[in-house]
Amino acid sequence: MKKYHLLLTVLFIAINAITAFAQKDTTTASKIDEYLQPYLDMDAWSGLISIYKHGEPIFQKAYGYADREWKIPNTKDTKFRIASISKLFTEVAILKLVEEDAISLSDPLSKFIIDYPRGTEITIRQLLNHRAGIPHLNNFPNYNDLIKYDYDINEIIELFKNKPLDYDPGERYRYSNSGYVLLAYIIEKVSQATYGDYLQKEILNPLGLANTGIDNNSEILQKRANGYMFNSSGDLVNADFVNMSIKIGGGSMYSTAGDLNLFLQGLFRKKVIDSTLNELPNFIEIEGEQAFQASGRVQGFCHQITHRFSSELTVMVLGNHYSNLALPISDDIYNIYTGKPYSIPENYLSQETQLPVEELKVYEGNYDFGFGPIRKLKVKGNSLTYGALDLESADALIPLGGNRFFYIQYWVILEFSDMENGRFKTLEWVMGKNRFPANRVIN
Missing domain, CATH: 3.40.710.10 (DD-peptidase/beta-lactamase superfamily)
Known part of the structure; x- marks a missing residue:
């Protein structure tokens, strides 16, 4: 009888452990889906998320299309x-x-x-x-x-x-x-x-x-x-x-x-x-x-x-x-x-503001990140643009207000600070929790 009760106890613990793991797995999956949905809605990302523990897959899900024109979805086997x-x-x-x-x-x-x-x-x-x-x-x-x-x-x-x-x-x-x-x-x-x-x-x-x-x-x-x-x-x-x-x-x-x-x-x-x-x-x-x-x-x-x-x-x-x-x-x-804190992605496209050309000009200048080419910010038409110093091609930035611009091609925020003599001295490339500063260089 004691062996029978012991077996039931072990079985009960095992079932509860499996149930708890399954609940965690379901909760994790739904949170990942909720987190990624804004990016998917804005066509900002598509691909595959995989989590491995000791080399074994514990979560794997594909999102969006491998081929948008034919609407062929990504899968876990996509190359x-x-x-x-x-x-x-x-x-x-x-x-x-x-x-x-x-x-x-x-x-x-x-x-x-x-x-x-x-x-x-x-x-x-x-x-x-x-x-x-x-x-x-x-x-x-x-x-x-x-x-x-x-x-x-x-x-x-x-x-x-x-x-x-x-x-x-x-x-x-x-x-x-x-x-x-x-x-x-x-x-x-x-x-x-x-x-x-x-x-x-x-x-x-x-x-x-x-x-x-x-x-x-x-x-x-x-x-x-x-x-x-x-x-x-x-x-x-x-x-x-x-x-x-x-x-x-x-x-x-x-x-x-x-x-x-x-x-x-x-x-x-x-x-x-x-x-x-x-x-x-x-x-x-x-x-x-x-x-x-x-x-x-x-x-x-x-x-x-x-x-x-x-x-x-x-x-x-x-x-x-x-x-x-x-x-x-x-x-x-x-x-x-x-189980650590995280934030649902913002829809920066909905935060776009309009700035007159004369206000955009205070952001113009050349900035050095300390690696790669010096970056040139210049007003072209009605937009502030970002590109390499020695290239004519440049991408238009989306103003968000508060000295912040959205760079949609890279899906990052550019933040300006340290105003001096009517120009900003510092530019930061903000990518999630990662920040990369650049200093304005003399033209």
């Missing part, structure tokens, strides 16, 4: 162009070659490209950590023209090889896709295989990543998502064309949520690299907690992956929209799941 998350594959490939003693992180670039200017001063480690001073291709004034054409890897290197370094190697950090083109070249030269073939043989096949590969524009790829973006007038359109050949090493791959989770678990369990794992630049701290983070953004797509080690929780946001929402969505999804 996304993963942009700079591709860099993680390049990093692992380089570190695998290091572990095989084929290269060293201290090897100079000149060992692989003999005539590269200042190549004796630039190391593989500096390229890996964006500290080599190689000019970032995306900042070139003619970049929007360059991305239309097909290149081999040597032709891409020639685009930036003879340009002056942005700074002395090792002096500072500045993000550079060009540096990762050079890493892809090193992989090819050392392995005597193409970049794609090396990844396939040494990383994708061993980890069983059947839905990951090099994104080839001409290939017919099943379940590939189309990308979308807001144009300079704020209208939702198909994303600008990018020939993915120029993205080799730093942004040329596609994948699915399932494959990316397998990849992460393979990394953390040291199935591909071992002793060099901590050389990956993706290890960070978030509010004192050790984490691993990867993100990517390319025309039509924006993604964020964050894994927290203490809870073994991974939040993955894959989106086929160019808006810069992956990071704030990722932060808020984590807060929803863990």
Whole structure:
């Protein structure tokens, strides 16, 4: 009889635990739906939300369309162009070659490209950590023209090889896709295989990543998502064309949520690299907690992956929209799941105000964020516009009042402060809880 009562007690506890978990799961799902709905209503985001615990999916739901014209919905198997998350594959490939003693992180670039200017001063480690001073291709004034054409890897290197370094190697950090083109070249030269073939043989096949590969524009790829973006007038359109050949090493791959989770678990369990794992630049701290983070953004797509080690929780946001929402969505999804405070997104479009041209002019000026090109804010027609200093193209900003403007193409707020002599000294790029300040520079 005692055994019978004990069995009933254990069964009762188990049923209640399962019920509580199911209720939490249902509550989490409804809160995530409620949170994302404003973005969906405003056509500001579409994609897939995945939460993994110890590598196992505990929440996964797709939102919006993979193809808006045919109204084909996103699914958990949708293939996304993963942009700079591709860099993680390049990093692992380089570190695998290091572990095989084929290269060293201290090897100079000149060992692989003999005539590269200042190549004796630039190391593989500096390229890996964006500290080599190689000019970032995306900042070139003619970049929007360059991305239309097909290149081999040597032709891409020639685009930036003879340009002056942005700074002395090792002096500072500045993000550079060009540096990762050079890493892809090193992989090819050392392995005597193409970049794609090396990844396939040494990383994708061993980890069983059947839905990951090099994104080839001409290939017919099943379940590939189309990308979308807001144009300079704020209208939702198909994303600008990018020939993915120029993205080799730093942004040329596609994948699915399932494959990316397998990849992460393979990394953390040291199935591909071992002793060099901590050389990956993706290890960070978030509010004192050790984490691993990867993100990517390319025309039509924006993604964020964050894994927290203490809870073994991974939040993955894959989106086929160019808006810069992956990071704030990722932060808020984590807060929803863990019961922390979060806010329902605002409808900034409903807050638009009208400012006369003479009032808009006090916001004009050039602003330096300390990375990338200097940004120019200038009144054109009846709008304040935002663009790179050396480019004619610029996007119109939506005034919200209170020295705040909405930048719909990136879905961020620009805030101005510190008025001096009739001009603002400080501009902040506000993306969720993240703020990036820029100082006004003398014209």
